[in-house]
Amino acid sequence: MGILMRHAAAVAAISFALVVPARALETDQFYAWKRPLRDATGTINAQINANIDQVLAQVNARRDADTCSCRSVQKAIRHGFLYPFFVRPEVWATNTSRLDRVPSTPDEELKFRHDYVYGSASALDVIRWMPPSPTIEVGGIRIGTDKLSHFFSEGSWLYNNYRRFRANGGSEDAAVQRAVEFGIATERTVLGGTSSGVLSLADVEANYQGFLFYRGLCEGPNPGLKRTPEGWRLDPPFDLAAYVSPEWDESWQPNIFLPKRWAKVKPVMERYCPLLRDPEIVAQRKAYAERDRITPSEEVVTRMVREGKLRDPRPYTIVSLCGGSADSASAPGAGRDDLPSIVRPGVDVAPGRR
Amino acid sequence: MVVSTVRRLVLGLAVGVLCAAATPAADDGPPVARTGGLLRAQWNYPGKAQLGFGAIVGHMPEDFDCKTTCLFRGATLQAAAGLGAGELSIGYASLVGETGRGDWLLRHVYYGYGVRAAVVRTWGSSTLDPEGATFAGVEGAFTIAQVGWTLGVFRRLESVPGKSDWRVFGGMGWGF
Numbered sequence: 001m002g003i004l005m006r007h008a009a010a011v012a013a014i015s016f017a018l019v020v021p022a023r024a025l026e027t028d029q030f031y032a033w034k035r036p037l038r039d040a041t042g043t044i045n046a047q048i049n050a051n052i053d054q055v056l057a058q059v060n061a062r063r064d065a066d067t068c069s070c071r072s073v074q075k076a077i078r079h080g081f082l083y084p085f086f087v088r089p090e091v092w093a094t095n096t097s098r099l100d101r102v103p104s105t106p107d108e109e110l111k112f113r114h115d116y117v118y119g120s121a122s123a124l125d126v127i128r129w130m131p132p133s134p135t136i137e138v139g140g141i142r143i144g145t146d147k148l149s150h151f152f153s154e155g156s157w158l159y160n161n162y163r164r165f166r167a168n169g170g171s172e173d174a175a176v177q178r179a180v181e182f183g184i185a186t187e188r189t190v191l192g193g194t195s196s197g198v199l200s201l202a203d204v205e206a207n208y209q210g211f212l213f214y215r216g217l218c219e220g221p222n223p224g225l226k227r228t229p230e231g232w233r234l235d236p237p238f239d240l241a242a243y244v245s246p247e248w249d250e251s252w253q254p255n256i257f258l259p260k261r262w263a264k265v266k267p268v269m270e271r272y273c274p275l276l277r278d279p280e281i282v283a284q285r286k287a288y289a290e291r292d293r294i295t296p297s298e299e300v301v302t303r304m305v306r307e308g309k310l311r312d313p314r315p316y317t318i319v320s321l322c323g324g325s326a327d328s329a330s331a332p333g334a335g336r337d338d339l340p341s342i343v344r345p346g347v348d349v350a351p352g353r354r
Numbered sequence: 355m356v357v358s359t360v361r362r363l364v365l366g367l368a369v370g371v372l373c374a375a376a377t378p379a380a381d382d383g384p385p386v387a388r389t390g391g392l393l394r395a396q397w398n399y400p401g402k403a404q405l406g407f408g409a410i411v412g413h414m415p416e417d418f419d420c421k422t423t424c425l426f427r428g429a430t431l432q433a434a435a436g437l438g439a440g441e442l443s444i445g446y447a448s449l450v451g452e453t454g455r456g457d458w459l460l461r462h463v464y465y466g467y468g469v470r471a472a473v474v475r476t477w478g479s480s481t482l483d484p485e486g487a488t489f490a491g492v493e494g495a496f497t498i499a500q501v502g503w504t505l506g507v508f509r510r511l512e513s514v515p516g517k518s519d520w521r522v523f524g525g526m527g528w529g530f
Contacts, residue, residue, distance in 0.1 A: 046381065047381075050381075083425065083448075083450070084465055085450070085464070085465045085498070086423060086425070086450050086464070086465065088425070091423055091424065091425045091450060092382075094422045094423055095414075095415075095418040095419070095420070095422065095423070095424055096382050096415070096417070096418070097382075097417045098381065098382065106419065106421040106422075106455075109421060109422060110454075110455065126499075129464075129499040129500060130464055130499055131422060131423055131452065131462070131464060134422070
């Protein structure tokens with residue numbers, strides 16, 4: 001029995017060691033520099049809205065459709081997206097021929113896995129145990145498809161954390177802050193920091209925006225889910241571009257690396273230094289700088305950096321690495337404090353709709 | 355008794371597979387049946403070093419090439435042979451895998467779970483007594499980050515007086 005228990009404990013320990021890094025999918029938007037991409041916003045929105053409509057049709061066919069709470073509809077939508085470790089929209093985005101991706105072909109995919117910023121990792125490195133995420137473009141912003149998982153999966157984790165804190169009497173602001181801190185904690189541990197050695201602030205932002213999506217379904221001045229005589233519907237329809245900002249692009253929003261990881265990533269990133277003077281990249285970064293704004297997740301990150309709880313991400317920006325001036329436009333906490341141009345249900349209120 | 359239990363399990367699995375229709379995508383075209391090859395190399399009990407091969411049938415839009423991660427959900431048929439035993443199984447699985455350089459064989463299964471009705475026949479270097487026993491049972495399979503586990507409960511088809519007919523078999527290795 002003792003031997004059996006020891007074997008079981010060993011298997012459990014190995015299992016835990018494997019499961020912990022498993023969700024740490026990484027991406028590389030530097031690789032997508034100078035590679036053309038058609039904007040995927042319309043296609044992704046159509047797919048997500050079709051998924052949501054399908055779930056709502058199932059909800060509306062339920063016997064309790066007339067009496068069920070918005071929260072139960074919201075849960076049904078969340079379950080419709082989820083699949084362990086890979087949310088369905090992400091798996092779809094990596095396969096459908098209706099989206100432009102980088103890498104775009106099977107041959108390029110093989111080259112990408114060798115050349116991307118984590119390509120020099122050994123086969124035993126946890127970062128190689130899961131596939132890297134390709135880059136797509138949404139609303140003029142280049143993002144990894146892993147952000148769809150962060151948005152739809154981790155966003156719901158943050159929302160549940162927020163709800164628990166609110167249920168215990170916490171204030172709205174404190175609950176949002178706690179939710180963001182929870183998202184950072186997951187990124188520091190199982191979803192990045194201690195597993196792959198990469199704490200992605202872009203993931204933190206996608207998590208936060210996913211939280212806003214779920215919260216906006218049933219809360220706020222204009223909840224997205226509405227009960228109508230025909231049943232539940234989402235109005236306005238889902239628009240990913242309303243949530244995506246330059247903070248989602250990992251070539252703009254710096255990651256925080258553990259020293260061992262940085263030693264491997266730095267030489268690869270340095271290859272992109274000459275491109276910082278390329279007119280196309282200059283134009284992209286100028287456009288990003290104009291759209292960059294201070295987000296609540298960046299405020300939390302900035303505070304944690306100031307308090308010494310988080311390593312300063314600024315040395316890991318491409319501009320800092322290439323010997324330029326401090327890349328202030330992409331540093332967390334920098335940017336413009338203005339409203340996004342597209343309305344997010346339950347978050348922003350369009351003029352005349354309040 | 356055991357045969358009828360196995361029959362019920364197989365029927366149950368078949369019903370489950372038929373009920374688990376794949377969700378069609380918005381405009382990716384109607385889902386079509388697609389098979390993917392499964393491979394596993396495992397150290398298990400009672401098979402010891404064992405190689406397994408099989409296939410999964412899933413439904414997805416026709417243009418999904420699965421060179422990168424695809425979601426397969428459907429029936430599986432697998433066979434494995436090792437130093438100490440061989441196994442034939444039929445079941446249901448849900449997995450995310452990719453063919454990589456190839457077209458059919460899922461070289462990397464990043465996540466997957468399944469349940470199988472299986473028949474195990476011991477041979478060779480098996481330490482199970484008596485030699486050449488046949489077991490039928492149900493096993494679960496789970497893979498994360500390409501590392502897979504199996505665990506199952508089996509019953510010997512030919513009873514041996516004085517010995518329990520029930521056994522727990524399991525293993526760990528690469529693949530699904």
